[in-house]
Amino acid sequence: MTIKTIQEELIDEFAMFEDWMQKYEYMIELGKSLPLIEPSLKTEDKLIKGCQSKVWLHSELKDGKVRFTADSDAIITKGIVAILVRVFSNQSPEAILAADTSFIDEIGLKEHLSPTRANGLVSMIKQMKLDAIAYQTQLKT
Amino acid sequence: MALDVQKIRADFPILQRQVNGHPLVYLDNAATSQKPQVVIDAIVDYYSNYNANIHRGVHSLSQEATDVYEAARNKIQQHFGIQHAHEVIFTAGTTHGINLIASGFSSFLKKGNEIIVSALEHHSNIVPWQMLCERTGATLQVIPMKEDGTLDLSAYISLLSEKTKLVFVNHISNALGTINPIETIIQKAHEVGAAVLIDGAQACSHIKPDLAALDVDFYVTSAHKMCGPTGVGMLYGKEVWLKKLPPYQGGGEMIKEVSFEKTTYADLPHKFEAGTPNISGGIAFGAAIDYLNNIGFDAIEAHEKGLLEYATEQLLQIEGLRIYGTGVKKTSVISFNIEGIHPYDIGTIVDKLGIAVRTGHHCAQPIMDFYKIPGTVRASFAFYNTKEEVDRLVAAVSKAKQMLT
Known part of the structure; x- marks a missing residue:
């Protein structure tokens, strides 16, 4: 599935909810269902700075696709992480770099996009794109 | 006398608004207080009717502005029980006041001297002393805290010696609300000759300190925590110290x-007030002090208790649910966590329900390290809060717990 298709899927899913509470309950569910990250990968260098809660992001390149795994100690943040992993994992570095993130606004989580927001959604996206740049360079050389 | 909280709430325009579709419940008063209309009016009145630079003009507007600004200094002097008005220095806030003292002490300290701070400090209060130690070769000693969030006084007393030149402690901890026994701290420090x-x-x-009775050498605070505007604060220093300290910043106003x-x-006080000050801020600080005194600190304390x-x-x-900071003497601050739930998650859900609390380490990382927690949820109450708002907080936290577990 392309990034665009996954994003549209998410927009449809979130459109079903009538209020913020259902939306957050769903995010909490997504957070709980996020595959566990290897404890050995939860190291200081995998931590994303700028989050009030801790977020660990790990990536690897397999068959030209970037695979992301992640975790957080706060469940709502983990839900956001789960959404990002679903959108960006198993995509080529080019596709990740070309993707826009306006879907976050469309699913009604715009408040989490503000750079001053302590959950660091912006920092997470930035780190995912930086990883993609690194793999892109690796593939070219 | 009990205060009429509904009448008081009508003085605060912001308390009438809605947040996320709910009437605002503002419980982040330890971060900053809300402002009553009289304080807002004082700022507007200055800029609308007598805006002029102070202390130097011969024209009427300048004199009018100077009079009101200096009257605010007198209000601060009286409020805090300060002997001389020139012992009141207007600052940009608490952090500015602390840095002014830390910088001034550079010229008094040398290798082998010691500065004592407490484990309950705000980050901003630790850094200036670390910098001062780097500059002078003095060393920093820390008064440890106990499990209930109070300071270990016997450890403090054993830290004191003739090497101690300065002791720095907060009156009340921002993260936990603990009221520190500053009377004893001051008295013991003076016994070894430390400021x-x-x-x-x-x-x-929350309280009205009597600085003369405390016999403290320096005391700093910010207007914005006491219903005044941001960007203005007060440094009190005993005259003998202020004369001894070198100026902090060079510029206009501070020279002869x-x-x-x-x-x-x-x-x-002009030696420490370089440049054009925050005139409207100082004036509004005075208005805030009048406002609080009209309500009365006895009534405020009783209501908040x-x-x-x-x-x-x-x-x-x-x-x-666990509360951190359970000392007997504390102000209306409750720092808490719920087992197995991150404070950030609780803060996010209760915000959706119109309730403003603070989450995180409250700029007091050492305290969080002590309890081995990432942070807490902090609800801090002011005299304009009500029991109904407490009920809404409790309902919102219960709702958050239900959603998050």
């Missing part, structure tokens, strides 16, 4: 005569 600086940022909205060979400094007791009792009904 004491007290950070009153968290105290002055200037030539390229030598400049002589202005008298107190009632809220603290009620909120503590109600919150503890929630299973798994």
Whole structure:
């Protein structure tokens, strides 16, 4: 599935909810269902700075696709992480770099996009794109 | 006398608004207080009717502005029981006041001297002393804290010696609300000849300190915690200390005569007030002090004590909820966590329900490290909060717990 298709899927899913509470309950569910990250990968260098809660992001390149795994100690943040992993994992570095993130606004989580927001959604996206740049360079050389 | 909280709430325009579709419940008063209309009016009145630079113009507007600004200084002097008005220095806030003292002490300290700070400090209060130690070769000693969030006084007493030159402690901890025994801290420091600086940022909205009775050497606070505007604060220093300390910043207002060979400094308080000050801020600070005194600190204390007791009792009904900072003497601040839930998650959900609390480490990382937690949820109450708002907090936290587990 392309990034665009996954994003549209998410927009449809979130459109079903009538209020913020259902939306957050769903995010909490997504957070709980996020595959566990290897404890050995939860190291200081995998931590994303700028989050009030801790977020660990790990990536690897397999068959030209970037695979992301992640975790957080706060469940709502983990839900956001789960959404990002679903959108960006198993995509080529080019596709990740070309993707826009306006879907976050469309699913009604715009408040989490503000750079001053302590959950660091912006920092997470930035780190995912930086990883993609690194793999892109690796593939070219 | 009990205060009429509904009448008081009508004085605060912001308390009438809605947040996320709910009437705002503002419980982040330890971060900053809301402003009553009279304080807002004082700012508008200055800019609308007598805006002029102070202390130097001969024209009427300038004199009018100077009079009102200096009247605000007198209000601060009286409020805090300060002997001389020139011992009141207007600052940009608590942090500015602390840095002014830390910078001034550079010229008094040398290798082998010691500065004592407490484990309950705000980050901003630790860094200036670390910098001062780097500059002078003095060393920093820390008064440890106990499990209930109070300071270990016997450890403090054993840290004191003739090497101690300065003791720095907050009057009330911002993260936990603990009221520190500053009377004893000051007295013991003086016995070894050390000066004491007290950070009153968290105290002055709850209690009215009598600085002369405390015999403290320096005391700093911010207007914005006490219904005044941001960007203005107060440094009190004993005259003898303020005369001894070198000026902090160079500029206009702080000089007497200037030539390229030598400049002589202005008298107190102007020696420490370089440049055009925050005039409207100082004036509004005065208006805020009048406002609080009209309500009366006895009434404020009684009301807040009632809220603290009620909120503590109600919150503890929630299973798994733990309160940090359980010392007997504390102000209306409740720092808590629910077992297995990150404070950030609780803060996010209760915000959706119109309730403003603070989450995180509250700029007091050492305290969080002590309890081995990432942070807490902090609800801090002011005299304009109500029991109904406590009920809404408790309901929102219960809702958050239900959603998050």
